[in-house]
Amino acid sequence: WQKYEAEARTQAARIARQQIRKWKVEKEDFEKKLSDIYLNSLASAFDPHSAYFASEDKESFLSNLSTSAFSYGFYVKESDEGSMLVSILTPGGPAWRSGEIHSGDKVISIQKEGKTETDFSSLGIEEVYEQLMPGNEKYMDVTLISSNDIKKTIRLKKEKLKVEENILQGYLLEGSRKAGYIALPDFFVQEGSNWMLGCANEVAKEILKLKKENIEGIILDLRYNGGGSLKEAIDLAGLFINEGPMMMSTERNQKPHLIKDLNRGTLYDGPLVIMINNYTASAAEVLSMILKDYNRAVIIGTQSYGKATGQNISPLDLSIDPVAYKTDPQNKSLTKFVKITNATLFSVKGVTYQKKGITPDIVLLDINNTQQSYESQYPNALSPDSLNKKLLYTPCPNLPLKELAENSNKRVEQSWRFRRVKEISDSLQKAGKIKTVPIEWKSFTKWNKNADEVMDQIDSLLNNKEASFKVNNNRFAQDLISVDDYLKEIIDAEIKNIRNDIYIEEAYKTLIDLIQITTKK
């Protein structure tokens, strides 16, 4: 241990100095930091989803729900020696087009318009990510040392670039049946779209492309989808449901508000499986709830998060003209916002899933969330209510859920991977209850090694080499990747993840069962 003690002490000291340095700022900045923390604590005391935003936080929050966000177009990684190296450049982005920044360059410092220089040598990777996040500035000067030891400073203007996480792609799962697979990361809207089109329109396009490949069923993956635009969730449900009421919402001192499918007809009326897990929340739960109420889809996975409330973001200053704000969002006077919980959501049956979540029709143990987090764990989360109002709606015929669940359970029991998932999950749950960590060196290395070994086992368990299907691109994507190497990289990585995922495998097999039972072939 002596070998590592000196290095560990240096590292610990560096981290402590970083923490202190964060607070060692100009008086004005310090007071602003403190008031931001206080106001956010005040907001979140009401319920876990109310929050206070300074404008850069709002920008960051909204960019996660958009297909494009301001960026300088490069990412960094931390080397073994603690230097910050440029890792990826977004093709066509500001850093890429400058021709002066390359993968492997060492970033020394940055200086944003109107701010002091920030030296990266004393920052950890998390702080560097924070610093690189665009704020209200128009440009940033990046000082770096290239791989051939030349020091230079490059000015980059921030631009709107695609948010890679919010780019949708439909894949073909080709085994004994041909299925479509789409993963939806969140319910994003498309900024700049005059008609407020968002992810529902994108999913629609992907399904149209998949239909050209003669798919027999679709898997829509909502795992890790934390929600977003409620309108997009309703529009997306409408894709699969002919017409009718979708859900209700209530606000204080107002009558329940009925939300309907705005478009008659369906885009896809074939077999449908929805994947959810503990991180499926809010708008994603709304979609699952609607499809479940209408008997339109089989829901597979784990209990969802349990957030059935809606929030609004408004400027804190009520005198601000919303029209003026929309035309000049860069107005520096508009710096404070608040996200407030203003609605509770109910199904067509008048029932809410608040603090309960959506229960899947087929339950699979999820190794990735043994540290489960639910809405119900927050002491100040809104309590579920009920609505004494039922709506007339026409659900689809009942799905053969019992038979599908029995088939799935048999497969899971016979699968060595899922059996091992259960064993590891049980032992992790047991370990999670133990709140002590040994500090004696030998015991600690053993404890740490055990944890690493478990993670390796989990990784290999979830690396499904016996997948019963091949994952392929639809013809539109295939056409595109012939000229777009960057997209090809992203898609190839995604194809590998899909093929390795044992949960997608089980969803695929459930879909095959559904196709066979409903079409009797």
Place this chain on the structure above:
Amino acid sequence: MKTKLILFVLCIMIAAPATLNAQTFKTAGDYMQNIGDEYEKIKNDIWDYTNAVARGKGARKIENKRKELIKTVGEAKKKIAKMPDFEGNLVFRDTVVSCLQLNYYVLSEDFAKIVNMEEVSEQSYDAMEAYLLAKEIANEKLDMASERVKAQQGVFAADHNITLINEKDKISQKLEKAGPVFNYYNRIYLIYFKCYKQEAYMLEALQKVDMNAVEQNKNALISVCAETQKKLDTLKPFKGDGSLKTSCKKTVDFYKKEAEEKVPIQVDFYLKKENFDKKKAAIDSKSQSERTQKDVDEFNAAVKEFNDAVNKFNAVNNELNQTRTQLLNEWNQNVQNFLDKHVPKKG
């Protein structure tokens, strides 16, 4: 918008009391005659309005006639409401006033005063369905009110020894003949309009390039057209005149073919366009030195394919627009001819 106006006219016709021939008790007769005189004015205005619609008068003239009718009903209601009781009996008067009030609301399309619009809205798919449902419920209430007037008229006449004679003057006879014409027209119009509206939704979605809405509305259009074609197959011509049925069928067949064969071409175009734009952006982001011959060849092939798709898209659009306009003009002309032919002339 002619249709909905005609429906209201028919409802008022039901409520018009029969003429009377007072036998005794001149004062009770005068009482009833006073009410009858107001109804006479309403009937004349109904006829003027019906005639304007049937003869294809301009929209402004028709609207003016409608407003005159509403005004006449309103004034009649006020006058009758000011009448005193007759020998302590206010029931007849109040029943007439209540019916006229309902007529007034229906003519003014102020359905919220008659119908629970919240319930109507919940049960309806869109504003047009809500409107039609509200109108249907309002007309049902109007029918019931008219029956009450008839009943009270009978009671009042019986109580005062008055014999009611059902003698129809020329205008009443003409209105009676016009009724079935408008009933037939309304029946076809409603099924025509459902398809028309569904196509409008689809076209709106195409304009927005909302692929989700395009596909949903396209599939809904195919369903509603198939339903309509079945209904039309069982609908008989009106007194040998099948012009409206034929015109409606032509339009519905066009919508169905549009949805099944042409819209997929348009949707395909938008998908190809998006792919082409992405391909172009990918090639543009490469410097000249980074572009391979394969990239150049691929892109040139993509340009050709896209240009072909554009030409096909434009040809489809032009064809659809022309046919749609032609069919709409035909329909409007056929409606006018039909009403002009079958609704009795003035004079």
